[in-house]
Amino acid sequence: MKLKTVDYKRDIFYLMNKYPGIVSKVETEMLLEYLFNCAKLDLYIRDFAVNETIEELYDSLVERRLSGEPGQYITGRAEFMGLDFIVTKDTLIPRPETEILVNEIINLPSGKKRRILDLCTGSGNIAISLAKLMPQAEITATDVSEAALKIAEKNAARHNARERIKFYKGNVFNALVFDKNPKFDIIVCNPPYIKEGDFPYLQKEVRQEPEIALNGGKDGLGFYRVIAKEAHRYLERCGSVLLEMGFGQRQAIEDVFSSYNIFETYRVIKDFSGIERAIWINLS
Ligand SMILES: C[S@@+](CC[C@H](N)C(=O)[O-])C[C@H]1O[C@@H](n2cnc3c(N)ncnc32)[C@H](O)[C@@H]1O
Structure with missing residues (x-):
């Protein structure tokens, strides 16, 4: 009987273990x-x-990967809220910390049909997760x-949520000029918030992400100023901003x-590293 020889040098586990300590599992x-x-x-x-x-x-x-290209840009995919999103070099790679925003909103008392605006949507990860998890929300x-x-x-279509979300292009709130009724119960936003001066110190992977998605101006607060100034025009009475x-x-x-004397901070939420990562601000 002739025995089958298996080339153990080249099976998938060989590839998995080819760069120990260099590429994470x-x-x-x-x-x-x-x-x-x-x-x-399937790999296993x-x-x-x-x-x-x-x-x-x-x-x-x-x-x-070792030259600094994020794995998500190589594969064109990123996971967020257990969903698979297409990402390209035109979109920020969704971060696990940003799931806090979605979790905060989906854990609000149910029953009310909420109108939600996701400002600065990027790959659409927040808006699409909300559409999937809150069938009632607009x-x-x-x-x-x-x-x-x-x-x-594209991501919305992949997740059968294209009909659930209105998309508009424009500079912050100017994008809403074509919306017939731009009033919301919640404005959620993960804005660009990195200080211009911090750019040279960012990890090489982060520097591959679009600058427009990161740059929050000189002190990193540019978008918060715009939102603080304009949000009241787009919020329902007792509406909230989650940033x-x-x-x-x-x-x-x-x-x-x-x-502005019209807002009050309602809650600050820390991420899993203990960093204050999200803030609810209510119209008072
Ligand atoms: C930090 S990323 C957030 C992306 C996504 N929401 C997330 O959480 O992963 C910020 C987004 O703001 C967008 N952006 C930058 N400047 C903007 C502006 N002036 N008006 C509207 N959106 C802007 C960028 O294109 C980018 O998609």
Whole structure:
């Protein structure tokens, strides 16, 4: 009987363990899922033929990753709220901290049909997650970047939520000029909030993301000022603003809003690193 010889040098576990301590397990899985066009579980239960060409392709993906290209831009995919989103270099890569915003809104007492505006929608991750998780809500999403909006619309279609969300392009609230009734119970926003001066110190991966999605002006607070000035025109009576914020920005943001004497801070939420990450501000 002739025994079948198996080339253990080149099976999927060989690829998985080829760069120990250089590429994390999560990223290795992400690259291999992309390479084999399969789900994570398949990597462990299916038999994949790994030949020299496949190994070279994998090496080239690892090289791109090590040169600073985020895994999500290589694969064109990012996970947010358990959903799979298309991302490109025109969109910010959705962050786990931003899930706080969605969780805050979906955990509000149910029963009321809410109108929600997602300002600065990017890949549409917040708006689409809300549409999926709140079948009653009416959702509008805006962004100044046409390229990002196209991706957001694609993502909405992928998640069968295209009919649930109105998308508008424009500079902050100007995008709403074509909306017949631009009044909302909640304005949620993860605005660009990085200080211009901090750009040279960002991780090389972050520097690959669109500057327009990160740049919050000289002190990082430019968008909060616009929102504080304009939001009352777009909020229903007793409406609220829910904002993501950067490390150490909470007091400055509260000062910006309290200078209008029409808002009160309702709640500050910390992320899993203990950093104050989101703030509810109500029309008083
Ligand atoms: C920090 S990203 C947030 C993306 C997405 N909402 C998220 O949480 O992952 C900020 C977004 O603001 C958009 N943006 C930048 N300047 C803007 C402006 N003047 N008006 C509207 N949107 C703007 C960018 O295109 C980008 O998509």
